[in-house]
Amino acid sequence: MSHDGIKAALEAFLDAEFSPDLSLVEWRKRLVSAGWAAPSWPDAYFGRDFSQAEALVVSQVFAERRVVGAAQVGPRRLAAETILAHGTHEQKQRYLPKILTGEHAWCQLFSEPGSGSDLAGASTRADRKADHWLINGQKVWNTSAHHADFGILVARSNWDLPKHQGLSYFLIDMRQPGVEVRPLKQMNGHASFNEVFLTDARVALDDLVGGEGQGWAVATATLSIERQGFARGRSQGAPAPASAGRVYEELARELEIDNEPYTWYPQREGRPDLILQRAQETGAIEDDAVRQEMAKLVCLTEAARISADQVSAHQKSGGQGMLPAGSIGKLGASVIARQAAHVHTMISGASAMLSGPESAFEGVIAETLISVPAISIAGGTDEIQRNIIAERVLGMPKEQRMDTGPFRDIPRNGQ
């Protein structure tokens, strides 16, 4: 289909169907039925088999006309893409439409208290019963789990196989008695995550994704989608609804809930953007010792920006060999955040202690100082990134593994 043809077809559809007075769900149902909600998905599953270029045309029309699209933000996107790639026909039919309409929110149940960096070391049990799976264990770092209707879950269905082979991947109903969600407060006072306690929770046999023992392969696919989203998310951001009408109001509410866990995320990056202004306000910019540290920070932030631009230019032109970009960029973000916190501290001096309304930028700097430790941990610690860079990019030899035998024999936490 020509780009002009796509544009014309979509505009005709919008002219006919869209109204700001529709309910959000009702409007999205129309989008889903017509294949415009996820046009790059297959024809058979609510899409139009569009290429990336074609899908881009659709996005542009949505943006130009300020029309509300499908629900995309947060873990629901991970669930949708994973189900689309690895789910059964029935799973796709059952779950995908309500993800696109936003009727169902999802969460990710991968990490456990005993296995953080070592995701494949999960020890939540999945025991197969006559007509269901019985789930017992604890998950952690589950963003938005308290709003979620369903979760994508990795649990251990076989303890006699090596760790990566004994995992299975499930879709679990969060609205059942065996699932308890508790908010997890961070050191910066926010509670962006949850702990999820699974006590004789049930999963229907149909809700296994990718077959028993295939959990690691499917989880890897989800993580890869997550990483891509991380890279994309940083440059795009969610479109802000700006017009009046029921559909926009409902979208605003949805986005508020979806984005709430992330309000402090800019602070964990160290807020280098506020440095120059702060240094001018306090006069610290005249101090040569401060200037040196500011310059080092500018070097890092600018180089990271330029490097990311180069990577995306390479990718756009079909170039390759830049795979490490993710890990290098993530490691760089840690260095930047640390240096930014250092410079903010120098600039503020003794008043860096303050965190209340009287403090710099009404507490934003204070929140920065106590949020930066997150950047070098979340989404894979600096140590894990360095392992990845060394092994996958530089090709340095792996260490001998200590966890290759049957999972039940591997030393682990809580034993």
Place this chain on the structure above:
Amino acid sequence: MSHDGIKAALEAFLDAEFSPDLSLVEWRKRLVSAGWAAPSWPDAYFGRDFSQAEALVVSQVFAERRVVGAAQVGPRRLAAETILAHGTHEQKQRYLPKILTGEHAWCQLFSEPGSGSDLAGASTRADRKADHWLINGQKVWNTSAHHADFGILVARSNWDLPKHQGLSYFLIDMRQPGVEVRPLKQMNGHASFNEVFLTDARVALDDLVGGEGQGWAVATATLSIERQGFARGRSQGAPAPASAGRVYEELARELEIDNEPYTWYPQREGRPDLILQRAQETGAIEDDAVRQEMAKLVCLTEAARISADQVSAHQKSGGQGMLPAGSIGKLGASVIARQAAHVHTMISGASAMLSGPESAFEGVIAETLISVPAISIAGGTDEIQRNIIAERVLGMPKEQRMDTGPFRDIPRNGQ
């Protein structure tokens, strides 16, 4: 014996026997016969069984009266102490006197090109023949080997045992056809070390120290003596002969040869002592960015000095629990040298390029800039020191070893 008694006896001996016109060897022979050359050694072996406090009295008299003592500097001391502790009666009788008189110079043959940090991985062969050991292999980092008459040698006498168990310790005559010594030039232009090629070199059966397969235990003893010497050497330095007379002239020549490999050693420590003067001369001291880096350097050098003082005060008062001091001090020396080189570079600016007679301190700063890489390698790399600190001081768990089987099966260099 009372301290006054020792003093009186020694002074009587010196009055009777010492003359600056004696040859160095002749004088030292008298010292050895009388037990004054190494008074803390056993009565049976050229000493007087003196306590450390008593031996100190002897040193003080030697110093006060500017009398020349036994030959002590360099690897000969390691050989002497090791033979004294682990040698046979015959070895002691044969080797120790000529070490004390300085007639025989010694060198240490431990490191190999293929085993630097991993000393126990030595692969120089020692094959037992009917009436001698046949030695084949290559050693490296052998200070003063080109002047040495004998060497203390670690070689592998059994390839079927685990690496630490197959080593033996030998005393080898360096003046034989199978021993070739080549100077090894460093990046700073000095040649403080040698490579030693051993090709069908011979060691008499009597010259095995500590029994076959005991090489690692004996070598460990030598290394421990070396480390103590490193700590002591830094505070003492060799006594400078200052008077006229044959014995002093010959001592001066001996010291010149002994000390020649070490002339650049102050430079590898970064010469922080020259920073303040240089910064004042160039005016860089007025630059706040330079001042910050200077202050950081002063913090390090002063803290290292204070910390070392505290350790020796603890040791003097019989305190313990400060064993890590060596590794922490050595790691600190690396950090100091690096920071000093950094500050010297800042202070000198573009003229830091120059190394000739026109350059700062007639080339001393330039030599510093290209010598500091040695400090974090020689005597155990920073990485090895960190392992020691983590495992022995902090008690952190060791890594699984990959080299526990028979030595011939362990992957190694040159295979």
Place this chain on the structure above:
Amino acid sequence: MQTVLSDDQVQFKHVVHRFFDTHSTTTAVRALAETETGFDPLVWSQLSETLGLTGTHLPEQYGGHGFGPVELGIIQEEMGRTLYCGPFFSSAVMAGYALERFADEAAKTERLPQIADGSIRATLVLDDLNHPSQVGRLIAADQAGALTGSAPIVLDGCSAEVFFIVAREDSGLGLYALAAKAPGAEVSAQDSIDMTRKVARVTLQEAAGTRIGSVTPQSLNRFWDLTSVALAHEMIGGASRLLDETVEYTKGRYQFGRPIGSFQALKHRCADLLMNLEFAKAATQHAGFCLAASDQETIYPSMAKAMAADCFMEMARAAIQLRGGIGFTWENDTHLWFKRAKCDEVLLGAPYRHRARMMDILQETQDVA
């Protein structure tokens, strides 16, 4: 000069250690952090009346015990280790040293004994906590002693009973006393990153202070040195505790089938942290010995403050990092020390300012040893 702690001092350290180990548990710290005044009056009276810690470093003639910066350092180190919550640093150290160094004889005789026995909790109102040369820019006294101006950060400002205030005069600086509830004095709590040490803004509007002494540049510098070294000891205590607990954690936490403490990256990081700690600790102890030995100005107090601050902050960062996500949670105790480290880092001047000050002194004295 002293090189290491004497046997008596080591003995004293054990006593102090036991006291805070018992009375300043993390449970207690967390509970006090949520209160307004931030301290437990019972523990305060035990440490001041029973143990007499508040008077340790103050002269005997003014009701103190006549020990010095070394013994005070021992107390501060143990307080830092357990994050003791209470007005010790504000009253006994800041206000106590200010009185001792700035006040005239009569005021010392009258007021120091109350500080020394802890019966009065005072605090020092300094309008700048970055560098001694900047003190007096915001608070001024007129010739009648009426004080006007504001200090944004006063330790334990809300719970102190008496303020000692450094104010600018026609020429130089003076020390003034003012009851906390006196007319013209307004105290408002400030939120601090560190919930375990309370701070407030004190605003003065023609408040009628009593002039009790003069502050010379020399005495202010000496005061800055004494308080900086006390604070450095607190930071060393905090850093030591963090290292101990972090190393223990890495020994017991398993990932990939092995304790994470067996991974070389973690081992090497801990080794570097230990080296930093040993150096910062040596510098801090030495600074205490120097202060105890002589009134002469040296680089060591500022050196100690700079090194201890960098060490504590680096340690706190590592303590979180090596725990991974759990280290970033509220429930885990590590953040309590992290926040103390961040605030101590800048209190009395950030490290770079102390390094600059070191260099000023070094150039004046040209004598490092």
Place this chain on the structure above:
Amino acid sequence: MQTVLSDDQVQFKHVVHRFFDTHSTTTAVRALAETETGFDPLVWSQLSETLGLTGTHLPEQYGGHGFGPVELGIIQEEMGRTLYCGPFFSSAVMAGYALERFADEAAKTERLPQIADGSIRATLVLDDLNHPSQVGRLIAADQAGALTGSAPIVLDGCSAEVFFIVAREDSGLGLYALAAKAPGAEVSAQDSIDMTRKVARVTLQEAAGTRIGSVTPQSLNRFWDLTSVALAHEMIGGASRLLDETVEYTKGRYQFGRPIGSFQALKHRCADLLMNLEFAKAATQHAGFCLAASDQETIYPSMAKAMAADCFMEMARAAIQLRGGIGFTWENDTHLWFKRAKCDEVLLGAPYRHRARMMDILQETQDVA
């Protein structure tokens, strides 16, 4: 503005890479380091006449090829990778850019083509190599053009045929030409840490220079940016080579029964080095694109010089450290790059000076992006 190299530029890079890979082996470098002039005339004529590299960045109207800082950067990077020994940087870059930026039309027309085709080897005599604002303190011209003064560091000063000299005048700075053997010019070789790049002191005593242009602060700053970015590319080339070879070394070197490259401490260090290199490389390429796109002053050239220098030096240190003792020997090649790194670090200004310069520009322009 360009973001990545074009296909043509990548192609060019391959050509240049092959040339230096063939003609600047470490054997050749070691041999040339021992000579007085430090270059191979045959290779010089190949790279200038056959390949035309010397004219790459110079305008076509003056005999150059009309490419810009990006293509020059490609050449410099490959030269840094192989430690090419020869007067390219002194003649084509320093003298070439000086002529292009400072000389009047007649001088350009007469002299640039000789630089561009390599038939004349010139060098630039600058009396300060730390910061543009300090140029002209040591060498002065009188009104007749007689030059007096001294420049302690002149690249390839002993082998250059012509000097271009920046000298202080009554008001401002002028550019002068002088034959290397002219009366009143004395050239003495200086020992450099880096034996692969020769330097000399040039002392002038009433030497009769020909005035060929004026040096404004703006043009001097632009010149500084252009040469700094060229040098940054050289450093990136050297750093990349070192990382490649160091990683290879750790894969093949066994200790404790395993390749040392499997030890986590080494892996993590290499990962950090790669990150530093990627960042410094991105900054350096971007600086080249900026220079090519516009004459406007930005922070990027100084940023590139500072980052590339820190990166190269850190890489060189690590390259020695990770090899252990062997890395400290003369026989091992690593020190050749280490010494180049040390000299490049300070040539045209140490990193801290470039960071200070960045901040000056940043404050003037207030526009980072």
